Amino acid sequence: MNFETEEKRLAAKLLASCLIGGLLVGVSLYGLYSGGVLPPRDVLPLGGWRRRRKRPIRVYMDGCFDMMHYGHCNALRQARALGDQLVVGVVSDAEIIANKGPPVTPLEERLIMVNAVKWVDEVITDAPYAITEEFMKKLFDEYKIDYIIHGDDPCVLPDGTDAYVLAKRAGRYKQIKRTEGVSSTDIVGRMLLCVRERSVSDSHNHSSLQRQFSHGHSHNVEDGASASATRISHFLPTSRRIVQFSNGRGPGPNARIVYIDGAFDLFHAGHVEILRLARKLGDFLLVGIHTDQTVSATRGAHRPIMNLHERSLSVLACRYVDEVIIGAPWEVTKDTITTFNISLVVHGTIAENNDFQKANSNPYAVPISMGIFQILESPRDITTTTIIRRIVANHEAYQKRNEKKGESEKRYYQDKSYVSGD
Numbered sequence: 001m002n003f004e005t006e007e008k009r010l011a012a013k014l015l016a017s018c019l020i021g022g023l024l025v026g027v028s029l030y031g032l033y034s035g036g037v038l039p040p041r042d043v044l045p046l047g048g049w050r051r052r053r054k055r056p057i058r059v060y061m062d063g064c065f066d067m068m069h070y071g072h073c074n075a076l077r078q079a080r081a082l083g084d085q086l087v088v089g090v091v092s093d094a095e096i097i098a099n100k101g102p103p104v105t106p107l108e109e110r111l112i113m114v115n116a117v118k119w120v121d122e123v124i125t126d127a128p129y130a131i132t133e134e135f136m137k138k139l140f141d142e143y144k145i146d147y148i149i150h151g152d153d154p155c156v157l158p159d160g161t162d163a164y165v166l167a168k169r170a171g172r173y174k175q176i177k178r179t180e181g182v183s184s185t186d187i188v189g190r191m192l193l194c195v196r197e198r199s200v201s202d203s204h205n206h207s208s209l210q211r212q213f214s215h216g217h218s219h220n221v222e223d224g225a226s227a228s229a230t231r232i233s234h235f236l237p238t239s240r241r242i243v244q245f246s247n248g249r250g251p252g253p254n255a256r257i258v259y260i261d262g263a264f265d266l267f268h269a270g271h272v273e274i275l276r277l278a279r280k281l282g283d284f285l286l287v288g289i290h291t292d293q294t295v296s297a298t299r300g301a302h303r304p305i306m307n308l309h310e311r312s313l314s315v316l317a318c319r320y321v322d323e324v325i326i327g328a329p330w331e332v333t334k335d336t337i338t339t340f341n342i343s344l345v346v347h348g349t350i351a352e353n354n355d356f357q358k359a360n361s362n363p364y365a366v367p368i369s370m371g372i373f374q375i376l377e378s379p380r381d382i383t384t385t386t387i388i389r390r391i392v393a394n395h396e397a398y399q400k401r402n403e404k405k406g407e408s409e410k411r412y413y414q415d416k417s418y419v420s421g422d
């Protein structure tokens with residue numbers, strides 16, 4: 001994928017810093033010479049700067065990355081900032097099942113998600129749930145890892161021990177600040193709520209999805225107080241976070257700009273794959289993210305699960321994306337096309353709502369009439385509904401896990417104190 005260019009970029013960066021190093025040595029030598037202090041040239045320690053050229057610092061972070069969200073992406077960004085290369089360990093399905101029950105997203109999709117994060121350099125596909133002494137040795141010796149990274153929330157193993165005690169003892173542990181305001185527990189809560197709201201509003205319509213859900217919650221359906229509590233997001237979007245996630249680069253001269261728009265709710269492997277294809281069709285991929293109001297109007301009041309800012313951050317973290325429009329119009333207008341110099345507008349074959357062409361106002365009418373509209377075959381048959389269905393299908397297991405995790409989340413927020421860091 002993009003690793004090769006990433007590597008070239010790194011090599012170029014390294015070379016640049018070496019050249020600057022050499023230049024500085026040259027200048028300082030010249031200075032010393034003119035002062036007449038230095039010994040003759042042949043005994044000069046010219047190799048000095050070359051020896052000081054450090055190999056890149058490699059950091060490691062692991063996780064399940066189930067239902068990956070911008071909180072995971074932010075953790076990966078912070079981890080990468082503590083070194084030069086980030087290696088990510090993704091826990092296998094078998095290990096997750098053994099430790100906390102089946103994951104919502106199978107390994108294959110979790111790998112697509114992690115590989116697509118722009119701060120990730122390498123992925124280890126069979127990381128253990130807890131770092132054993134043996135695996136730690138492998139990380140240090142085989143993968144040349146310098147530091148193991150984890151968030152500031154304690155990670156306790158079933159036997160009560162700290163999961164990172166070995167790395168800490170070895171002096172090879174670094175901590176990052178936990179991302180405020182989002183957790184998988186919170187997202188599952190929002191999804192269950194979304195299904196619950198729907199089952200309350202269409203109480204005469206019992207689709208199998210709703211029946212499945214209400215089976216476990218019949219006594220609790222009208223519990224509005226707890227429902228709204230679940231919906232409150234702790235996430236406070238700041239301008240700095242958006243800057244941290246941005247590439248901070250516009251298109252180069254003569255760049256061919258490709259545009260794709262959508263809700264990008266619960267950002268998943270299907271989204272990543274269509275973005276990858278879209279990016280290949282040009283030099284710069286601009287992604288239009290619809291407002292919460294637009295998404296609610298087209299997909300129902302219970303959507304989106306993630307709000308506009310949350311959806312924007314997830315898309316921005318993707319390596320195939322160059323820029324996003326935070327709150328794109330539903331219709332792709334002539335003005336939008338001119339403003340951004342868009343050469344091509346694309347749309348995937350798999351979407352929640354693909355009857356736009358039947359609607360009396362096709363949002364792509366303008367690009368179609370200009371001959372710059374293209375339908376892309378979606379590589380994966382996954383939609384946001386697929387993800388919600390997976391959760392609901394396992395709702396009892398999730399509900400239990402959710403309640404248990406909910407307690408520790410609550411404790412985390414009660415005991416929370418300020419931690420510095422980005």
Ligand SMILES: *[C@@H]1O[C@H](CO)[C@@H](O)[C@H](O)[C@H]1NC(C)=O
Nearest residue numbers: 198202204205206207208209
């Ligand atoms: C119930 O909803 C489903 C989809 O949401 C729809 O296909 C079905 O026709 C509805 N049934 C009734 C009786 O309204």
Ligand SMILES: *[C@@H]1O[C@H](CO)[C@@H](O)[C@H](O)[C@H]1NC(C)=O
Nearest residue numbers: 252253254255256257341343
């Ligand atoms: C606009 O896009 C076209 C087609 O990709 C490109 O040739 C042109 O240079 C762009 N215009 C500007 C001002 O960058």
